[in-house]
Amino acid sequence: MLRKLVVVGGLLIVAILAITTINAYLKTHTPTRQVSQKFISYVVRDDASSSYSLFSDTAKSTQSVENWTKTVTNIAPFFKGKKATLLGETVGSSPDQTTATYDITGVDNRDYNFVLSLVKENNQWRVYSFTSKLADTDNTQTGSLAN
Numbered sequence: 001m002l003r004k005l006v007v008v009g010g011l012l013i014v015a016i017l018a019i020t021t022i023n024a025y026l027k028t029h030t031p032t033r034q035v036s037q038k039f040i041s042y043v044v045r046d047d048a049s050s051s052y053s054l055f056s057d058t059a060k061s062t063q064s065v066e067n068w069t070k071t072v073t074n075i076a077p078f079f080k081g082k083k084a085t086l087l088g089e090t091v092g093s094s095p096d097q098t099t100a101t102y103d104i105t106g107v108d109n110r111d112y113n114f115v116l117s118l119v120k121e122n123n124q125w126r127v128y129s130f131t132s133k134l135a136d137t138d139n140t141q142t143g144s145l146a147n
Contacts, residue, residue, distance in 0.1 A: 059129065
């Protein structure tokens with residue numbers, strides 16, 4: 001009897017650990033989070049082409065690849081070697097819209113907020129707009145991709 005209780009208890013602990021691990025994985029690997037994290041990492045690594053590939057059709061219609069490449073070339077050195085921290089995600093006015101906010105400390109040791117608006121387009125999440133500002137101000141440093 002005691003042996004059965006130990007086995008059942010052990011199985012219960014394993015099941016709880018598995019559920020906790022799966023839940024944590026699902027929370028950190030949502031499709032919107034994957035797209036926003038890729039986008040930010042591409043920008044920081046000066047990979048304009050890859051970040052541009054994550055734009056929505058609307059964003060692409062308002063921002064040429066050439067202009068975006070210039071923007072990324074100007075931004076990337078300022079955040080070279082820095083990691084972005086996700087501050088939060090907010091669902092928009094419809095389930096096909098969300099906003100992700102990241103914090104990155106620049107080479108000047110000041111914190112910057114990067115806000116990405118994402119939309120679901122052809123069943124895939126895409127970046128609709130991207131803005132950045134000093135975390136402790138209301139001064140936007142770069143404009144929105146889509147107007």
